[in-house]
Amino acid sequence: EPEVTQTPSHQVTQMGQEVILRCVPISNHLYFYWYRQILGQKVEFLVSFYNNEISEKSEIFDDQFSVERPDGSNFTLKIRSTKLEDSAMYFCASSVHLRDSYGYTFGSGTRLTVV
Amino acid sequence: DQQVKQNSPSLSVQEGRISILNCDYTNSMFDYFLWYKKYPAEGPTFLISISSIKDKNEDGRFTVFLNKSAKHLSLHIVPSQPGDSAVYFCAASENSGGYQKVTFGTGTKLQVIP
Numbered sequence: 001e002p003e004v005t006q007t008p009s010h011q012v013t014q015m016g017q018e019v020i021l022r023c024v025p026i027s028n029h030l031y032f033y034w035y036r037q038i039l040g041q042k043v044e045f046l047v048s049f050y051n052n053e054i055s056e057k058s059e060i061f062d063d064q065f066s067v068e069r070p071d072g073s074n075f076t077l078k079i080r081s082t083k084l085e086d087s088a089m090y091f092c093a094s095s096v097h098l099r100d101s102y103g104y105t106f107g108s109g110t111r112l113t114v115v
Numbered sequence: 116d117q118q119v120k121q122n123s124p125s126l127s128v129q130e131g132r133i134s135i136l137n138c139d140y141t142n143s144m145f146d147y148f149l150w151y152k153k154y155p156a157e158g159p160t161f162l163i164s165i166s167s168i169k170d171k172n173e174d175g176r177f178t179v180f181l182n183k184s185a186k187h188l189s190l191h192i193v194p195s196q197p198g199d200s201a202v203y204f205c206a207a208s209e210n211s212g213g214y215q216k217v218t219f220g221t222g223t224k225l226q227v228i229p
Contacts, residue, residue, distance in 0.1 A: 042220065104217065105161070108156070108157050
């Protein structure tokens with residue numbers, strides 16, 4: 001069964017450092033997303049990406065965040081200068097289209113710990 | 116503004132009994148609803164969905180009911196099994212600029228007791 005792959009599974013970084021979270025979506029999917037879940041809180045939408053550009057972003061997705069699909073395969077989330085409150089599980093997801101009833105396929109997440 | 120609410124953070128059910136997980140929403144533009152299941156250290160996995168034009172969708176032990184007038188949906192699991200123990204997220208989607216934007220609830224942790 002096709003799956004969304006995320007690397008690394010756990011990333012520890014010092015405050016102020018840049019991190020790049022990597023995702024390989026399912027190959028025939030067209031829509032890509034990043035969500036995050038701070039421990040004990042809800043899953044929050046960060047950004048959606050379609051046709052090589054950001055379709056929508058939430059208020060969480062400020063100037064320190066950026067996304068890229070550099071090679072048609074990987075989908076990355078970059079946090080330029082990490083803060084303690086960026087510590088969370090970050091989930092990548094992809095979809096062909098939601099109306100196929102299978103919804104999004106999520107990766108298993110990257111746990112980001114900012115110290 | 117929490118558009119998708121799961122008011123019960125946790126639920127315990129005996130094995131073999133019915134589990135009922137509830138979800139309320141406020142955005143009338145939502146037209147598709149989904150339930151996801153999440154085990155620790157894993158990403159959410161799709162469980163079942165329902166379009167806003169239906170009021171019930173069934174898949175094996177899982178049934179989702181939608182009450183549009185009440186802006187309420189529920190997930191029924193019967194019979195419940197210990198392997199169903201997980202966090203269940205209700206999600207709702209709307210068409211936003213040509214794609215489907217999904218909003219998640221806060222989750223309900225289900226524990227099925229053997």
